[in-house]
Amino acid sequence: MNSDEKPILRIKGLNKFYSGGFQALKDINLDINKGEIVALLGPNGAGKTTLISVVCGIVNPSSGTVTVDGNDIIKDFRKTRSIIGLVPQELTTDSFETVFSTLAFSRGLFGKPPSPTYIEKVLRSLSLWDKKDDMIMTLSGGMKRRVLIAKALSHEPTVLFLDEPTAGVDVNLRKDMWEIVRELKAEGVTIILTTHYIEEAEEIADRVGVINNGEIILMEDKDKLMAKLGKKQLILDLCDQLSAVPQSMADYKLELSDNGMQLVYTFTAQGDRTGITALMDDLKLAGIAFRDLNTTQSSLEEIFVNLVEESS
Amino acid sequence: MNIYGIMAIYKFEMARTKRTLVQSIVAPVITTSLYFIVFGAAIGSRIDQVSGISYGAFIVPGLIMLNLLTHSISNASFGIYFPKFVGTVYEMLSAPVSTLEVVLGYVGAAASKAVILGIIILITANFFIDLQIAHPVMMMVFILLTAISFSLFGFILGIWADNFEKLSIVPMLLVTPLVFLGGSFYSTDMLPQPWQTISHFNPVLYLVSGLRWSFYEISEVSVMLSLASILIFMFACLGVVYYLFKTGYKLRS
Ligand SMILES: Nc1ncnc2c1ncn2[C@@H]1O[C@H](COP(=O)(O)OP(=O)(O)OP(=O)(O)O)[C@@H](O)[C@H]1O
Ligand SMILES: [Mg+2]
DSSP, rough: OTTTSSSSSSEEEEEEEOOTSSSEEEEEEEEEOOOOEHHHHHHOOOHHHHHHHHHHSSSSSSSEEEEEEEEEOOOOOHHHTTHHHHHHHHOOOSSSSSSHHHHHHHHHHOOOOOOOOHOOOOHHHOOOGGGTBBBBGGOOOOHHHHHHHHHHHHHHHHHEEEEEETTTTOOOHHHHHOOOHHHHHHTTTTTEEEOOHHHHHHHOOSSSEEEEEEEEEEEEEEHHHOOOOOHHEEEESSSSSSSSOOGGGGOOOEEEOOTTTEEEEEEHHHHHHHHHHHHHHHHHHHHHEEEEEEEEOOOOHHHHHHHHHHHH | OOOOHHHHHHHHHHHHHHHHHHHHHHHHHHHHHHHHIIIIIIHHHHHHTTEEEEEEEEEEEHHHHHHHHHHHHHHHHHHHHHHHSSTTTHHHSSSSSOHHHHHHHHHHHHHHHHHHHHHHHHEEEEEEEEOOSSSSHHHHHHHHHHHHHHHHHHHHHHHOSSSSSHHHHHHHIIIHHHHHHHTTTGGGGSTTHHHHHHTOOOHHHHHHHHHHHHHOOOOOSSSSHHHHHHHHHHHHHHHHHHHEEEEEETTTT
């Protein structure tokens, strides 16, 4: 993190109680820097949409402060909202409007003067240009999702929220979408997205946050996270069945498979010394031969599942 | 002030009407014509005169009021209820528009449509009777204030309603009876007591009376009282609207 730059989004002590008394957000503190892509992961009902909705002005915070580019989202709502774009989780579009007019509407609503050329650019980038005069209700679900993205981009936002943008979206659109996200990032746009597809976070995000039960239980650079929490395993396929791990090798905490044909050695990938060389030597000394070996690295998905299980 | 935002909402709302142009223009022309045939020609021929003018002419202001009220309310209430219903309201809530701007967009459009409708009815009426308007400026003032006030009222209704039944129940059970009992189609001095007195508690009476005065210089209550009551109603609605947005009532959870 670049500490001398002011965060574009700063959330401090944010709590949200819904009218029934249910607490959807618990003391959220979060800084997001300009130009970052942040992926928020979390199980259903974790509070991802609620968090985004507070920042965008759709849900009132119960306590705490949120600033966007140094402006308070309530006192200076004009400034903050005019630079934020939101693609909502639900596919909610007007039905009888045309694609072009709904974009013109969005742009105007966000206080920007009409610009048919800009709208054309957005529509072309989302492969929607040939549909510009079609009524929205005649479009397929994936096309409607594109329209929602186009609407969110129509006022040239510098902070973009994508709430599960790839739900119900085919491979092509997903590719297009990540292409656009990368282009926007290159232009300096900050992007905060939520997803249930961990590969997406792994592929696109600079930082990954995990929310569970309204709390941020983790916020970390993706690479550091993978390195820190990513466990590696060395799996050895043995030539001869083994009944127990030899006493001389207890230090390695090896696991023996049920059929006695596999040894599994778990080590962390970040340390300089993985202990593999020593292990090999000791195996030779103990007279254990192996036919094959391979290593696996835990994915973000496993990290995520472990974290959520720990926290609940 | 987010002028582009206001214009976007206004244009969106007006476009909604354009799509149903036939329904928005032909329908009122037909119903107005029916009123003149039934009440003006058929029944009116036996009533001959009310308060010194022909019955056909007498009902014109009442007819305009009836349409202004019902259409202002339905246009504005549907305008804001529908985005809530389908979920597109998220965009307005996340946009840099203030309460005032949202109200100007929705209420401005609903009121514009109601005023256009009022003028269409006026033109239609002119085919059936020889219209005379003593105070055209005052007529426009009354039409405008009524359209704005009841569009505001409709807007509040649309925000309050969380189902279609609530949306239609207020116009049906409250507005229509008040219009019919408010001297739209008769003079309340034709009523026996105590109904005459009771009628004076009907706010619509003041509107109809004021508008009728601008046409024929006859009224049941003083014009100033009519003007005052519509202004009071308008500011009451504005107050409620301000409060709704301030608290995020039913829009922001
Ligand atoms: N308007 C509301 N009133 C009351 N409770 C709500 C409201 N909206 C959301 N909640 C509750 O708040 C919690 C968080 O919801 P939220 O939609 O933020 O979750 P999420 O992380 O986006 O979930 P998902 O992955 O399913 O989209 C849930 O328990 C939900 O039931
Ligand atoms: Mg959600």
